[in-house]
Amino acid sequence: MSEPTIALVTGANKGIGYEIAAGLGALGWSVGVGARDDQRRESAVEKLRAAGVDAFGVPLDVTDDASATAAARLIEEQAGRLDVLVNNAGITGGMPQEPTQVDPATIRTVVETNVIGVIRVTNAMMPLLRRSASPRIVNMSSSVGSLTRQSGTAGEQTTGPVAVAYAPSKTFLNAVTLQYARELSGTNILINAGCPGFVATDLNGFRGVRTPEQGAAIAIKLATLPDDGPTGKFFEDAGVVPW
Numbered sequence: 001m002s003e004p005t006i007a008l009v010t011g012a013n014k015g016i017g018y019e020i021a022a023g024l025g026a027l028g029w030s031v032g033v034g035a036r037d038d039q040r041r042e043s044a045v046e047k048l049r050a051a052g053v054d055a056f057g058v059p060l061d062v063t064d065d066a067s068a069t070a071a072a073r074l075i076e077e078q079a080g081r082l083d084v085l086v087n088n089a090g091i092t093g094g095m096p097q098e099p100t101q102v103d104p105a106t107i108r109t110v111v112e113t114n115v116i117g118v119i120r121v122t123n124a125m126m127p128l129l130r131r132s133a134s135p136r137i138v139n140m141s142s143s144v145g146s147l148t149r150q151s152g153t154a155g156e157q158t159t160g161p162v163a164v165a166y167a168p169s170k171t172f173l174n175a176v177t178l179q180y181a182r183e184l185s186g187t188n189i190l191i192n193a194g195c196p197g198f199v200a201t202d203l204n205g206f207r208g209v210r211t212p213e214q215g216a217a218i219a220i221k222l223a224t225l226p227d228d229g230p231t232g233k234f235f236e237d238a239g240v241v242p243w
């Protein structure tokens with residue numbers, strides 16, 4: 001039997017992240033369930049195992065350097081390498097977020113999780129990803145981070161509410177994704193951003209119209225790209241999202 005593909009999904013204890021873990025597990029992969037809360041992580045791991053997934057818990061707070069380092073150590077001990085990293089953990093910082101009213105601390109908190117957290121975890125995992133034959137990195141972004149869609153350029157309707165912390169954090173994440181793709185061009189590492197659509201989760205008080213399973217589909221697609229697949233792009237189910 002060939003060795004299983006090893007994946008880590010951050011923020012995998014609920015919502016879209018849980019369904020990404022379930023979907024990758026259904027492919028026969030071994031899936032690290034990255035989550036910061038011990039109880040929420042363990043119950044997600046138990047639920048995934050009950051569904052037949054080869055899941056293992058990875059304590060991980062994406063805002064904490066020591067936690068990211070420890071997570072990489074755990075995966076090294078557990079698997080010796082990492083094939084796929086899905087940076088899914090994210091927060092909105094709470095609404096409303098009117099630019100003229102916002103507390104700067106909200107911006108810092110959201111960027112710390114949604115942008116710096118992705119950089120922190122990606123860099124902690126990079127030595128393990130470099131050991132993989134086909135490394136993939138998927139950053140869960142949002143079309144609300146698309147400047148084209150927000151501005152209604154290209155004749156599109158503006159996307160998402162006015163949200164001066166959350167939306168620009170995803171614009172920032174998209175730009176960061178592109179920077180990684182540029183540095184890593186010429187390597188076998190493919191890194192892309194994905195938008196799950198408007199999904200009913202805690203993040204939006206379950207106002208979304210798609211299921212978490214539907215939201216997970218784009219991440220699973222980007223996690224399973226062939227070696228000649230795209231890198232440095234931004235996708236949703238329907239195709240490329242404009243920057």
Ligand SMILES: NC(=O)c1ccc[n+]([C@@H]2O[C@H](COP(=O)([O-])OP(=O)(O)OC[C@H]3O[C@@H](n4cnc5c(N)ncnc54)[C@H](OP(=O)(O)O)[C@@H]3O)[C@@H](O)[C@H]2O)c1
Pocket residue numbers: 010011012013014015016017034035036037040060061062063087088089090091113140141142143195196197198199200201202203204208
């Ligand atoms: N829902 C949507 O409509 C939508 C649309 C576009 C993009 N997205 C993106 O999709 C991703 C998943 O969102 P979701 O809707 O599934 O939200 P969710 O149900 O609120 O889940 C967010 C996950 O991130 C985790 N998380 C937050 N901060 C963390 C930290 N510091 N360290 C580790 N984990 C942390 C949460 O853990 P705890 O349980 O411990 O809080 C939870 O597991 C996010 O990046 C979000 O921006 C969602």
